[in-house]
Amino acid sequence: MKDTSQAPAEGRLASIRRAAAARLGPLRHLPALFRLALATDPRLTLASLTLRLLRAGLPALMLYVAKLVVDAVVAGRSGPPPVAGWLADPRLHHVGLLVAVELGLAIVSDLLGRATSYVDGVLAEKVGNATTLRLMAHAAALDLEQFEDSAVQDQLERARRQVAWRSNLVGQLLGQLQDLVTAITLAVAVGTMLPGLVLLLVLALIPAFLNELHFNARGYRLAWRRSPDRRETDYLRYLGADAHSAKEVKLFGLAGHLSDRFRDLSDRLLAENRDLARNRALAGGAFASLGTLAYYAAYLVIAGEALAGTLTVGDLTFLGGAFLRLRGLVEGLLLGASQLLGQAQYLDDLFSFFTIAPTIRSGMRPVPERLREGFVFENVGYRYPGESRWAVRNLSLSIRAGEVVALVGENGAGKTTVVKLLARLYAPTEGRILLDGRDLAEYDIASLRARIGVIFQDFMRFDFTAGDNIAVGRIEAREDRDGIATAAKRALADAVIERLPGAYDQRLGRRFEDGVELSGGEWQKVAIARAYRRDAAVLVLDEPTAALDAGAEAEVFRRFADLAAGCTALLISHRFSTVRRADRIVVLAGGQVLEEGTHAELVASAGRYAELFELQAAGYR
Numbered sequence: 001m002k003d004t005s006q007a008p009a010e011g012r013l014a015s016i017r018r019a020a021a022a023r024l025g026p027l028r029h030l031p032a033l034f035r036l037a038l039a040t041d042p043r044l045t046l047a048s049l050t051l052r053l054l055r056a057g058l059p060a061l062m063l064y065v066a067k068l069v070v071d072a073v074v075a076g077r078s079g080p081p082p083v084a085g086w087l088a089d090p091r092l093h094h095v096g097l098l099v100a101v102e103l104g105l106a107i108v109s110d111l112l113g114r115a116t117s118y119v120d121g122v123l124a125e126k127v128g129n130a131t132t133l134r135l136m137a138h139a140a141a142l143d144l145e146q147f148e149d150s151a152v153q154d155q156l157e158r159a160r161r162q163v164a165w166r167s168n169l170v171g172q173l174l175g176q177l178q179d180l181v182t183a184i185t186l187a188v189a190v191g192t193m194l195p196g197l198v199l200l201l202v203l204a205l206i207p208a209f210l211n212e213l214h215f216n217a218r219g220y221r222l223a224w225r226r227s228p229d230r231r232e233t234d235y236l237r238y239l240g241a242d243a244h245s246a247k248e249v250k251l252f253g254l255a256g257h258l259s260d261r262f263r264d265l266s267d268r269l270l271a272e273n274r275d276l277a278r279n280r281a282l283a284g285g286a287f288a289s290l291g292t293l294a295y296y297a298a299y300l301v302i303a304g305e306a307l308a309g310t311l312t313v314g315d316l317t318f319l320g321g322a323f324l325r326l327r328g329l330v331e332g333l334l335l336g337a338s339q340l341l342g343q344a345q346y347l348d349d350l351f352s353f354f355t356i357a358p359t360i361r362s363g364m365r366p367v368p369e370r371l372r373e374g375f376v377f378e379n380v381g382y383r384y385p386g387e388s389r390w391a392v393r394n395l396s397l398s399i400r401a402g403e404v405v406a407l408v409g410e411n412g413a414g415k416t417t418v419v420k421l422l423a424r425l426y427a428p429t430e431g432r433i434l435l436d437g438r439d440l441a442e443y444d445i446a447s448l449r450a451r452i453g454v455i456f457q458d459f460m461r462f463d464f465t466a467g468d469n470i471a472v473g474r475i476e477a478r479e480d481r482d483g484i485a486t487a488a489k490r491a492l493a494d495a496v497i498e499r500l501p502g503a504y505d506q507r508l509g510r511r512f513e514d515g516v517e518l519s520g521g522e523w524q525k526v527a528i529a530r531a532y533r534r535d536a537a538v539l540v541l542d543e544p545t546a547a548l549d550a551g552a553e554a555e556v557f558r559r560f561a562d563l564a565a566g567c568t569a570l571l572i573s574h575r576f577s578t579v580r581r582a583d584r585i586v587v588l589a590g591g592q593v594l595e596e597g598t599h600a601e602l603v604a605s606a607g608r609y610a611e612l613f614e615l616q617a618a619g620y621r
Helices: 007-040 042-056 058-075 090-141 150-165 169-193 195-225 227-240 243-251 255-307 313-353 415-422 445-450 466-477 481-490 494-498 520-533 550-563 599-605 608-618
Strands: 374-382 392-400 404-408 430-435 452-455 538-542 568-572 584-589 592-597
Touching: 007 042, 007 090, 007 169, 007 313, 042 058, 042 090, 042 169, 058 090, 058 169, 058 313, 090 150, 090 169, 090 313, 150 227, 150 313, 169 195, 169 313, 195 227, 195 255, 195 313, 227 255, 255 313, 374 415, 392 415, 392 568, 392 592, 404 415, 415 538, 415 568, 445 452, 452 520, 466 481, 466 520, 481 494, 481 520, 494 520, 520 538, 584 599, 584 608, 592 599, 592 608, 599 608
Parallel strands: 404 568, 404 584, 452 538, 538 568
Antiparallel strands: 374 392, 374 430, 584 592
C-alpha cells in the first residue's frame, strides 16, 4: 500500500519552493542588467567596479590604524615630555605618523567616493538612454495589432516607468558588492577576536530582511494591479493640460469632471499606498529594534572582555567601531538585498516586454519598383483579437497595377482595415493577399512598406519642423531639401510653409515654445506631401481631403491624377466628387464587396452606391 503520510509535507515543500521561486526568480535579470551596462560603456562599468573594490577595504584599514593610534598613546603614557623636547619626542612622531596614515586613507576614501558618484551618475544616464533606445526599437518592431492591445499597452507603460526609475540600479548593484566586500573584511577582523558576535548580528537582522522581502512583493503586486489606473491618471493629466483637448474641455465644461475622476483614482491609489507604507513602517520598526538590541548586547560583551583584560583599549576602540560599522553594513546589505529583489521584480516588467515577439514575420523577397499585376485579395478575413465580429470576411477584390481604385462604404465597412492588411500592419486571419501573383507574406516587410505611401485620416501631426514633417515620408533622405520642396509643391503645401516665419525650418505644433499651429486643412496638405515624398509604387490616401475646402480638394486631386500615373493608387473617401474620378470604385458593406465598377456603371446599376451618391448630391441642391 502506498504511504500517503508524506503527501502533506511534500505539498508544503512544493509550496515553499514555488514561493521561493516567485521571490528570487526576478534576480535572473540582474546579470542581464550588468551585461547591458557593460555593453553600453565597458570602461565606465569596469571603472565603477574597480573604484568600489578599492574603497571597500579602506574602512577596516582605517579602524585598524585608529586602534594602533590608541594603543600607541596608551603604551606611551609616561608623563609629558619637556616643552623644549616635545616636538622631538619619538612617541609623538610615531602617533603623528599613524594619524597621517589615517588622514591619507580618509582623503583617498573621500576621493574614491566622489569619483564613484561621478562615474555612477554618467553610467546611469548612459544605461537609461541605451535602454530607452532598445525599448523604442523593440516597440517599433511589434505589430500594430499588439500596440492596439490594452494588455500590451499596460506592459509597455510599466516598461517605460522602469527605464526612468531603474537606470541607477547598476550603481546600486555595484554598491551592494562594495558593501559586501567591506562587511567581509570587517567580519573577518571581528571574528578573529570574538567570532560569536558576527553570527549574533546576522541572526538578529534576518527577520527585518524577510519583512522587507514581504512588503517589496506586496508593493510590486499593488503596482502591477494598478497599472490600468495609473495609465488612466496619466491620460486624465494629459487631457486636462493639453492644447489639443483644451477647446472641447472648455466648451463642454469637462474640467470639473476630469478633475473629479483624477481625484477619485489618485485618492484610491494614495489610500492603498498609504496603508502599505504604514504597515511596512510598523513592522519594520519592530524588527529593526532587534538589530539595535543585538548591537548593544555585543557592545556589552566587548566591554566585558576589555574589563577582563583580554582586549587592549585599542582593541576595544577597534571592535566597537568595527561592530557598529558592521551592524550598519549587514543591515544595509540585508535591506539592500530585499530592495534589489524588489527592484528586480520591476525589472521583470522591462525585460519581459522585450520577450514579446511580433507575430507578423517578414519574408525575404524584395518588392519590385513597379508592379506588374498588382494586389489580389482571396477570401480574406480579419478579426481583431478578442472580438467575435469580423472586420472583413470572405473579401475578394483586385487592385490592378497602374489603376486608381476607390473604396466606398459606410463607417465600419472595413475600408481602413483593407489598407492595413495591404501594408501588412495586420496579417489576415484567413485567406491570403497576393502581390504580383505571390503571397504577400513572402515579401520583405521593410521593402513592402518602402514601396507604399500611406496617409491615414488620423495621420500624425509631428511637433517637428515643417520640412521634417514631410521628410518622415522618406526619412533616409531627410537632407534632400529639393525633394522635400517638390513634394510640398505637389500637395499644395508649399504656399502654407512659405508663409511660416521659419519656412521649412519652422517647428509646427504648440508643444514647444517656438511652435506654430496649422489649421486642419494646412496639416492635411503637409500630410499629403509626406505621402508624395515617399516616391512609392503604391499610393494609399485614406480620407485625404476631409479638411480641405472644395477648391483645394479639386486642385489636390487634379495633381493626384497626374502623380498617380504609372502608380497603383487606392483612395478612400466619403466625397463622391473625389471617388468618381477613380478608374474603378469598390463598394464595401459588412467587410465584403457589395458592388464595383466605374462611377457611371454604378450609378446606372441603381445599387447602394447610387443610393449613397444621390443622398450626398441632394445635400447640394
